[in-house]
Amino acid sequence: MMDFLIPVLRTSVSFILLLFVTFSIGKHIGSHKNYYSFALSVVIGSFIANMGFDTALSFKEMTVAFLTLVILFYLFNSISSRSRSLRKWLSGRPTVLIEKGKLLEENMKKVKFSIDDLNQHLREKNVFNIYEVEFALLEVDGELSILKKKPYQSLTKQDLHIPHSNENLPVELVMDGKVIDKNVDDKYNREWIESEFRKRNLKIEEVYYAVINSNGSLFVDKYKDHLQSPVDVE
Incomplete structure (x- = not known):
């Protein structure tokens, strides 16, 4: 029985530790934006696997080593946020591949x-003609950032002199037939929601999802969409 119970307990504790670390520094290691965050994510995976399954290793010592690694990462991250020179050394710097339309x-x-690598990355950015590119930088995480030459840049509202209007984050009001109380305020209160639904001959419990979009309009999706042949593809 103990032979079965020990791996279960080790795996459970390891999983809880992984959740704790993920909640604490997950945004830093999950993005793989620099060398040491990528390396740490690989090492953490190895630690958790060994802590959970390799009963020949001391769980206490593995836990101490694991927590030491996480603390060191946190300390280096804190120090590098205050030191630009250390940040360059730890995180690396982008490499310019195209400058003023010229390949370096x-x-x-x-x-x-290689040229093939560059062309592939450009195609992934919807650039099929290299002469359209003014600058191209290879970022630390392997992504290619590009700046097109002016004749090939997309038009913006500013170019067309379209008045700028501020946009807000969407506000979710109803989900799964229930009002999201924390998002209800003086402007979008329960009476306002019920009034808008009555205009659509709906009750709150009939609504699967309702949200105020960033442009201020109300989007409502019912449980029953009455589609004749809905597409069944994930």
């Missing part, structure tokens, strides 16, 4: 980046 061959050799 030496920089491409340094990062082992």
Whole structure:
């Protein structure tokens, strides 16, 4: 019985530790925006696997080593946020591959980046003609950031002199047939919600999802959509 119980307990504690670490520093290690966050995510996975399944290793010592690693990462992260020179050393810097429309061959050799690699990354950015690119930088996480030449840049509202209007975050009012009380305020109160639903001949319990969009309009989705042949594809 103990042979069965010990792995269960080790795995449970390891999982709880992983959740704690994820909630604490998950945004830093999950994005893989620099070298050490990527390395840490790999090492954490290895630690958790060994802590949960390898009963030949001391769980106490593994836990101490695991927590030490996390604390060191947190300390380095805190220090690097205050030191630009340390941040460059830990996080690395982007590499310029195209400057003023010219390919920088030496920089491409340094990062082992071929023309085929560059073209693939450009296509992923919906750029099929390299002469459209003014600047291209290879970021630390391997993503390519590009700035197109002015004739090939997309138009903006400012270019068309369209008046700018402020937009707000969407406000979810109803989910699964229930009003989300924390989002109800003086403007979007329960009476206002019921009034809007009455205009649509709906009751709150008939609504699957209702949200005030960023432009201020109300979007309502019912449980019963009455679609003749809904697409059944995930």
